Amino acid sequence: MNTADLGLPVDVPSTALFTDQYELTMLQAALAAGTAERRSVFEVFTRRLPEGRRYGVVAGTGRVLDAVENFRFDADVLGFLRENAIVDEPTLKWLAAYRFRGDIWGYPEGEVYFPGSPILRVEGSFAECVLLETVILSILNHDSAIAAAASRMASAAGGRPLIEMGARRTHELAAVAASRAAYVGGFTTTSDLAAGFRYGIPTVGTSAHAFTLLHDRERDAFQAQVNSLGRGTTLLVDTYDVAEAVRMAVEVAGPELGAVRIDSGDLLLVAHRVRQQLDELGARDTRIIVTSDLDEYAIASLAAAPVDAYGVGTQLVTGSGHPTCSMVYKLVARAESADPKAPLEPVAKRSTGGKTSIGGRKWAARRLDERGVAEAEVIGTGAVPVALADRQLLVELVKGGQVLSREPLDAVRDRHAASLAKLPLSATQLSRGEPVIPTEYI
Secondary structure, eight states: OOGGGGTOOOSSSOSTTSSOHHHHHHHHHHHHHTOTTSEEEEEEEESSOSTTOSOEEOOOHHHHHHHHHTOOOOHHHHHHHHHTTOSOHHHHHHHHTOOOOSEEEEOOTTOEEOTTOOOEEEEEEHHHHHTTHHHHHHHHHHHHHHHHHHHHHHHHHTTOOEEEOOGGGSOHHHHHHHHHHHHHHTOOEESOHHHHHHHOOOBOOOOOHHHHHHSSSHHHHHHHHHHHHOTTSEEEOOSSOHHHHHHHHHHHHOTTOOEEEEOSSOHHHHHHHHHHHHHHTTOTTOEEEEOSSOOHHHHHHTTTSOOOEEEEOHHHHTGGGOOOOOEEEEEEEEOSSSOTTSOOEEOOOOOSSSOOOOOSOOEEEEEEOTTSOEEEEEEESSOOOGGGGGGBOOEEEEETTEEOOOOOHHHHHHHHHHHHHTSOGGGGOOSOOSOSSOEEEO
């Protein structure tokens, strides 16, 4: 079952309180001032990539669409706002009828992005757009950070499968979102059943050290697992002595043993020794899976090891040192009225300290060289040059408040792989560097 098309909500009655109080107080003041209905354009972008990263990955767009649809101020939510005097009665009345009826454009989920890329553009009245700031940023900052880490790990793995197993290292709902983002970035399976149920991600899992310790002998634990799950299961072999456990595992399961998992020690050395031992025991098709707090650098260091798959937890779900993308949601244009014919005027924050922004409703395109390799992210506010007309990146996601379509997660995953393949080869280098292509403004 692929639940991506179902638009499943988060596990709350409404997403309306996934926001900051100042969004509601701004709304109240704008309603009183008569400016709340001014046509406005907000954009999501980041001024810089996390230090050393060469590209970013757009992830969470599908979850944003769900959140926008479920952004409703029901009786309980309104009661909370009233009891705590968050906003006044006229504002509560306005919120009771709130539905986002604007338009949203964005980079397709799975696409790569760079500093300044307008990865999401939200258009409508100031009032309806400003309320969505926090929930949109919450989703995109988290999911894009995980997807970028996953993408780097997938590149380091060189085609070997990756298992997401970080649920116990983060919030229970964040774990589901992290699994989804990891799948977008190139992971193949997850240990999190909630992610499998909600998003159709393949799930895996066999046993932990506790299962071995439960039994009187390691052989008894292996035998019980094989009896239950079959000879193709994965046996954990580092509870006691690895060499003895590998010998015993093959004795119990035979050469049909699916895999052994190593979760500690010098993984490079142990993997070589285990491979040699398995081959000598006739278990040449038995795979080796390694875990143990891996990140992209540890995975890359095992490139020459006889490892068949990697399991990654903590470093993945925390963005491998960069748990956010520092995306912002800024008003870039507004009209003087709600009239759709009223001209949009560019607006921008002017300040020191690197927090300036560029006004105007933007388009974005990726210029390719003669070999089809990306050479620049081009962003503009005027007419799109003819040469870039077929290279535009933003697509329409919501029109008049209606979600236009939802994509299966596999399509998003495939898009990321295709997008990454069109970047210069240096994009996948793990050494610190600048964005792999420059951002040009015209």
